[in-house]
Amino acid sequence: MADFRDNAVMQWIRHLLARNKPQIPESLWRHCFARLSFMQRLSLQERSLLKSLCETLLDKKTFSGVAGFPLDDEIAVLIAAQASLPVLHLTLDLYDDMAGVIVYPSAFVLPQSETDEAGVVHEWHEPVSGEAVDAGGAVVLSWEDVQAYDAPGYNLVIHEFVHKIDMHSGTANGCPPFLPEYHKELDPKAWQLVFSTAYADFTHRVEQLEALLPENFTLDNEADDALYDELCRALPLDPYAARHPAEFFAVASEAFFVLPQPLSQIYPEVYQLLKIYYRQDPLVA
Numbered sequence: 001m002a003d004f005r006d007n008a009v010m011q012w013i014r015h016l017l018a019r020n021k022p023q024i025p026e027s028l029w030r031h032c033f034a035r036l037s038f039m040q041r042l043s044l045q046e047r048s049l050l051k052s053l054c055e056t057l058l059d060k061k062t063f064s065g066v067a068g069f070p071l072d073d074e075i076a077v078l079i080a081a082q083a084s085l086p087v088l089h090l091t092l093d094l095y096d097d098m099a100g101v102i103v104y105p106s107a108f109v110l111p112q113s114e115t116d117e118a119g120v121v122h123e124w125h126e127p128v129s130g131e132a133v134d135a136g137g138a139v140v141l142s143w144e145d146v147q148a149y150d151a152p153g154y155n156l157v158i159h160e161f162v163h164k165i166d167m168h169s170g171t172a173n174g175c176p177p178f179l180p181e182y183h184k185e186l187d188p189k190a191w192q193l194v195f196s197t198a199y200a201d202f203t204h205r206v207e208q209l210e211a212l213l214p215e216n217f218t219l220d221n222e223a224d225d226a227l228y229d230e231l232c233r234a235l236p237l238d239p240y241a242a243r244h245p246a247e248f249f250a251v252a253s254e255a256f257f258v259l260p261q262p263l264s265q266i267y268p269e270v271y272q273l274l275k276i277y278y279r280q281d282p283l284v285a
Contacts, residue, residue, distance in 0.1 A: 021059050024051060024077055032077045037150060038258040039085065041282060046088060053084040056092055062100035069105040069143060079103070079146065082157035083139075085257055086165060089279035090182055094165045099138045106144040130156045132163035134171060139164060153238060153259035162253040166246055174199070174245035176277065185276055194269045199248045201267075205235055206242040236266035257282055 029051055033039060042050065057080045065071030079101060087094055107127040129145035145156045166172040174195055178186050209231045217227075232239055241251035255263040256274045260282040264271040275281050 021055050024055055024058075028073060028077060029054075032074060032081055035078065035149075036081060038155075038282075039081070041284075042088075050081060050084055050088055053088065053092060054080040057084055057095070060092070061095070061098060063103070064100065065103050065105075067104050067108070069103055071103050075103065075143065079141065079157055082149065082155060083161045086158060086162055086253065086278055090179065094168050094177070095161070097134075097136055097168055098164050099133075099136055102138050102140045103146075104140070104142050107142050108140070130160040132160045132167065132172070134167045149258070153255045153262070155254045155258050158257055159250045159254050162250045163246065166249060172246035172250075174249035176249070178277075182279060183277065186273070191273055194273055195245065195249065198252075198267045198270045199241075199245050202235075202237060202248065203242040206239045209235065209239070236262040253278075 033047065039047075039050075054077060058076060063071060063076045063079065065075075083095070083101075084092075107129050109127050110131060129142040131140040133140065139160045141156060141160060149155050149157070162176075163172050166174065166176045169177040175188065175191055178188065212231060213227070237248075237251050237255055241248040252263060252267070252270055253274060256271065256278070257280075260271065264283060
């Protein structure tokens with residue numbers, strides 16, 4: 001396998017040759033980077049490459065606040081830095097299918113729909129913390145939830161931008177596009193087998209957890225919420241990963257970058273594939 005950091009040097013040099021690109025002030029960059037503890041493992045060359053990718057992303061895409069949210073330079077850089085991490089050793093072209101980034105002050109309400117086993121479509125509205133809109137849509141984020149980037153295994157920005165990577169070739173399904181220049185070692189059939197096996201195992205773990213909950217369980221109840229959190233600590237990933245294979249891929253990617261140890265221990269084959277895909281190894285400083 002090629003050395004990720006040697007590859008990073010070449011990408012860094014190419015990015016330095018870019019002309020007329022806005023530059024993030026060094027003091028602002030250092031301040032934002034220091035807030036992201038999970039990035040401190042990056043080498044000096046990788047940090048320089050990440051800054052260059054952020055500058056390109058901020059130049060190419062529109063970042064805007066809505067619902068009265070005052071999006072400033074610091075917030076934009078914090079989001080762009082986290083969004084650039086998954087493509088650090090790949091290409092920002094994976095975000096071509098993205099109109100821009102929209103930031104709400106907190107959770108926002110979106111219509112939801114689901115078809116049950118009988119074919120009946122159920123529709124409702126639900127508050128969400130983030131959304132990656134397919135077919136050239138935006139990434140929409142709740143700033144309140146973005147700020148939870150130090151929560152164990154959780155990163156909203158990485159989660160939604162990984163969905164965008166997954167959508168690059170169509171609908172998100174948990175199998176991202178394999179780029180010939182980066183992913184010659186990956187076999188789509190092997191990927192699907194590893195991820196489907198891990199997904200089945202994880203959904204079974206979540207079902208076992210839910211069987212331990214009281215019959216009248218509700219997250220609106222403080223005691224039930226505390227019990228749920230306690231039970232979830234035994235899981236290697238956030239239970240949200242059990243909702244769909246695309247969510248499993250996004251949640252596993254979050255964990256890969258911000259809390260890799262449990263993922264590597266429980267699902268080592270998933271970790272290995274993500275290491276090859278992203279061309280990074282967060283367990284190696």
